[in-house]
Amino acid sequence: MIEKTRYIPDGKKERKNQPVIHYLEAEYLYFPTTDLRCPAGESCVVDGQYVKVGELIGTRQGGFFEQPIHSTVSGYIVGSEKKVHSSGQTVDCVIVQNDKKYVLYENCVSRTEEEIDALTKEDYIKIIKDSGLSGLGGSGFPTYIKLETKHPIHTVVGNGVECEPHLISDYKLILERANRIVEGLTYAMRATGAKKGIIAVKKKYPELYEVLENARQSFTHFDIEIKRVGNHYPAGWELDTIKSATGIKVPQGKLPAEYGVTVFNVATLYGFYRAVKRRMPITERFFSISGDGIKSPKNFQVRIGTPVRDLIALAGGYTETDKNKVLICGGPMMGNALQSDDIVVTKTATSLIILDEEVIPTEPCIHCASCVYSCPVDLQPVQIMNAYKERDKDAINALGVNKCIECGLCSFTCPSKIHLTETMRQAKRFIKK
Amino acid sequence: MNYAKQTSPYIRKETSVKRMMFDVLIALLPLVVFAVYRFGMDALVRIILSAVIFVGVDVVAALLKVKVHPSVKDKKERFKLRWKTLTINHVSAPLVSSVIFAMIIPSTLPIYVLIVGALFGSIIAKAFFGGLGSNIFNPAAVARVVIGLSFVTAFNYVGIDVTSSATPLAAVNDSLASIPAMLESYSLKDLFLGNIPGSMGEISSILIILGGLYMFIRKAADFRVTVSMILSFTVIMFVATLTVKPIVDNGQIIETVLYQVLSGGLLFGAVFMVTDPVTSPVTKPGRWIYGLVVGAIVAAIRLFGALPEGVVFAILLGNIFVPLIDYYKWSKNKYSWKFILGYVVSLSVVSLIVLLALGGIK
Ligand code: SF4
Ligand code: SF4
Numbered sequence: 001m002i003e004k005t006r007y008i009p010d011g012k013k014e015r016k017n018q019p020v021i022h023y024l025e026a027e028y029l030y031f032p033t034t035d036l037r038c039p040a041g042e043s044c045v046v047d048g049q050y051v052k053v054g055e056l057i058g059t060r061q062g063g064f065f066e067q068p069i070h071s072t073v074s075g076y077i078v079g080s081e082k083k084v085h086s087s088g089q090t091v092d093c094v095i096v097q098n099d100k101k102y103v104l105y106e107n108c109v110s111r112t113e114e115e116i117d118a119l120t121k122e123d124y125i126k127i128i129k130d131s132g133l134s135g136l137g138g139s140g141f142p143t144y145i146k147l148e149t150k151h152p153i154h155t156v157v158g159n160g161v162e163c164e165p166h167l168i169s170d171y172k173l174i175l176e177r178a179n180r181i182v183e184g185l186t187y188a189m190r191a192t193g194a195k196k197g198i199i200a201v202k203k204k205y206p207e208l209y210e211v212l213e214n215a216r217q218s219f220t221h222f223d224i225e226i227k228r229v230g231n232h233y234p235a236g237w238e239l240d241t242i243k244s245a246t247g248i249k250v251p252q253g254k255l256p257a258e259y260g261v262t263v264f265n266v267a268t269l270y271g272f273y274r275a276v277k278r279r280m281p282i283t284e285r286f287f288s289i290s291g292d293g294i295k296s297p298k299n300f301q302v303r304i305g306t307p308v309r310d311l312i313a314l315a316g317g318y319t320e321t322d323k324n325k326v327l328i329c330g331g332p333m334m335g336n337a338l339q340s341d342d343i344v345v346t347k348t349a350t351s352l353i354i355l356d357e358e359v360i361p362t363e364p365c366i367h368c369a370s371c372v373y374s375c376p377v378d379l380q381p382v383q384i385m386n387a388y389k390e391r392d393k394d395a396i397n398a399l400g401v402n403k404c405i406e407c408g409l410c411s412f413t414c415p416s417k418i419h420l421t422e423t424m425r426q427a428k429r430f431i432k433k
Numbered sequence: 434m435n436y437a438k439q440t441s442p443y444i445r446k447e448t449s450v451k452r453m454m455f456d457v458l459i460a461l462l463p464l465v466v467f468a469v470y471r472f473g474m475d476a477l478v479r480i481i482l483s484a485v486i487f488v489g490v491d492v493v494a495a496l497l498k499v500k501v502h503p504s505v506k507d508k509k510e511r512f513k514l515r516w517k518t519l520t521i522n523h524v525s526a527p528l529v530s531s532v533i534f535a536m537i538i539p540s541t542l543p544i545y546v547l548i549v550g551a552l553f554g555s556i557i558a559k560a561f562f563g564g565l566g567s568n569i570f571n572p573a574a575v576a577r578v579v580i581g582l583s584f585v586t587a588f589n590y591v592g593i594d595v596t597s598s599a600t601p602l603a604a605v606n607d608s609l610a611s612i613p614a615m616l617e618s619y620s621l622k623d624l625f626l627g628n629i630p631g632s633m634g635e636i637s638s639i640l641i642i643l644g645g646l647y648m649f650i651r652k653a654a655d656f657r658v659t660v661s662m663i664l665s666f667t668v669i670m671f672v673a674t675l676t677v678k679p680i681v682d683n684g685q686i687i688e689t690v691l692y693q694v695l696s697g698g699l700l701f702g703a704v705f706m707v708t709d710p711v712t713s714p715v716t717k718p719g720r721w722i723y724g725l726v727v728g729a730i731v732a733a734i735r736l737f738g739a740l741p742e743g744v745v746f747a748i749l750l751g752n753i754f755v756p757l758i759d760y761y762k763w764s765k766n767k768y769s770w771k772f773i774l775g776y777v778v779s780l781s782v783v784s785l786i787v788l789l790a791l792g793g794i795k
Contacts, residue, residue: 408442
């Protein structure tokens with residue numbers, strides 16, 4: 001229809017009332033030594049070595065940063081194997097055989113309040129770096145790099161919006177760990193020197209606001225605000241969250257830090273708590289399996305490194321149809337389609353959606369402009385598509401295709417079911433050539 | 434079981450071109466019923482014939498467009514493969530064009546003239562451009578303009594009392610001053626209800642407005658073009674009226690302007706024709722500009738020209754501007770102060786020219 005589409009059915013209602021299964025029975029856990037951001041990596045353990053929960057087992061190396069890898073269970077190292085990463089790449093993984101005792105690594109002892117009070121900015125950066133914390137909202141960007149910014153930060157925004165439909169990871173985390181998230185926020189504020197902290201959640205989940213507001217009461221010596229932001233999509237997009245939480249408009253292409261703001265996903269804030277207070281890396285996360293291709297959709301709380309095939313089995317396996325399955329890691333708007341279910345739960349993996357393949361026929365574009373009206377970054381997808389068809393580099397550039405955040409709204413809204421988002425990606429690649 | 438290769442997003446909104454087209458048809462339905470009620474069999478025959486031609490041509494064009502692999506030799510097989518590519522849009526979209534075309538012709542139009550028009554609209558204006566979504570001119574408008582130019586004498590309008598006369602508008606072409614007199618034979622209420630001579634679907638303002646509201650609520654059409662077109666037309670007509678002394682003296686300005694808006698297919702064109710998304714620009718400001726252009730052209734034709742089918746002409750002329758409005762170097766979907774200022778200034782300048790051309794305020 002000829003209108004701006006802002007709201008998409010979010011399917012969370014069904015998901016969020018389901019219980020969470022705490023799964024600790026995995027025989028083997030897999031830890032990728034490389035990923036999209038870090039093309040190189042190595043393990044620092046040898047086969048047969050005994051490791052404990054929270055012990056360092058390797059390092060991933062990116063262009064200008066590195067990320068330690070920690071074991072999330074105790075047990076023996078039993079070699080390595082190739083697995084599929086949630087991004088779709090095949091990566092090498094260190095395998096730990098789980099002895100199911102969950103013995104904690106000796107170094108993982110809590111810090112006292114005095115110790116924390118004495119921490120300097122440099123200490124924080126080191127702690128966060130050593131904990132391997134990265135953007136758990138899905139970006140996977142190393143958190144310590146964000147802390148190293150030269151720009152003065154006045155506000156830390158905690159992003160609990162999770163605007164993709166079907167995902168409930170952050171939702172459950174806030175419900176269960178509100179206190180620690182707020183505590184994590186106070187550490188993030190101390191680490192950055194920010195005076196103000198804001199946690200943004202969707203308006204339509206008053207329960208999240210409640211728990212966070214309650215948690216906030218225990219930290220009254222910090223200026224923390226729980227903000228209820230819009231229910232639209234993509235309200236969880238970093239720049240959108242900043243705008244609705246602080247009113248600051250950060251133009252695309254600029255770093256929020258230049259405007260004195262920095263954003264962390266709520267799961268990352270929880271990671272702050274774990275690293276600073278408990279000297280622990282993130283070891284667990286919420287992970288859901290849903291979609292019409294799976295027998296009984298379920299929510300899990302699992303150790304990072306758990307093979308997803310275990311969870312698929314727990315969810316009753318695939319529905320027996322002759323249809324092809326679409327395997328989506330992430331949300332239905334922006335997730336990655338995988339060609340194999342041989343994946344492991346990583347820090348940034350939020351959910352697996354399994355759909356029966358449905359081929360949607362496309363019709364000719366009728367210039368209705370719904371895609372133009374709906375684009376959150378004010379692009380004109382239909383014009384970019386036409387320019388791409390003409391292979392007109394100048395026009396594609398002038399129409400600003402590089403601003404596209406691949407949110408998927410244009411494809412979602414198109415009455416002709418044209419796959420505009422994919423065309424945007426192709427156009428981006430085309431002008432790079 | 435295999436894993437399908439797909440890319441995000443994996444979910445789609447439940448909208449379709451089909452629904453949009455059917456919404457337009459629903460909006461047109463009261464007009465069709467009214468036309469049949471007013472003009473009886475004459476209207477029914479013409480509507481059906483128009484539909485058959487438009488849909489028929491669209492289907493044939495679609496079948497011919499399909500490229501069947503040369504390895505398929507059997508004629509029947511080839512036809513089957515082609516047939517499979519047809520969708521409901523090959524019926525619904527031309528149906529919309531056909532009904533719109535039928536609504537802008539008089540019920541007495543000779544059948545052969547109608548056939549010529551419909552063929553022109555469906556073949557030249559649409560099929561040659563590549564079918565649904567690819568045409569740059571409104572097919573119904575092309576059809577109407579072609580026969581309007583070629584068969585001038587074929588246009589006779591049937592009124593309730595008058596059996597044959599010009600449309601109310603044609604009678605006032607030369608002089609705005611005669612509108613108050615016209616208003617004596619056809620009141621504003623008649624214009625609203627459709628008690629006037631005219632084309633089949635253009636006469637009942639109230640049904641057009643209702644249909645329009647339905648479309649706008651269902652988001653099957655963009656209100657921006659309609660509002661902008663009526664706005665610019667009204668402003669220019671208002672200014673023009675100020676130049677006619679008797680009207681100003683008698684305080685009949687509002688009535689005169691309203692008369693202009695309600696007569697001569699302006700509303701029908703503004704609601705059902707300029708809103709055709711295929712031939713509209715794709716940005717919000719663009720659609721405002723497009724409405725302004727078409728509205729101004731209609732006003733100019735009415736004031737300075739002698740064409741009874743001013744609205745369809747204006748729409749075709751407006752269509753020419755669409756690629757220009759959409760040109761990538763300046764098309765933006767954001768309203769800016771520059772745009773608002775540009776809109777107001779353009780409208781003022783056009784109004785001023787009209788004012789001066791008509792000899793200034795009396
Ligand atoms: S995918 Fe890109 S072009 Fe499409 S709506 Fe999102 S940002 Fe705009
Ligand atoms: S691409 Fe789709 S949404 Fe965009 S104008 Fe065309 S039909 Fe409308």
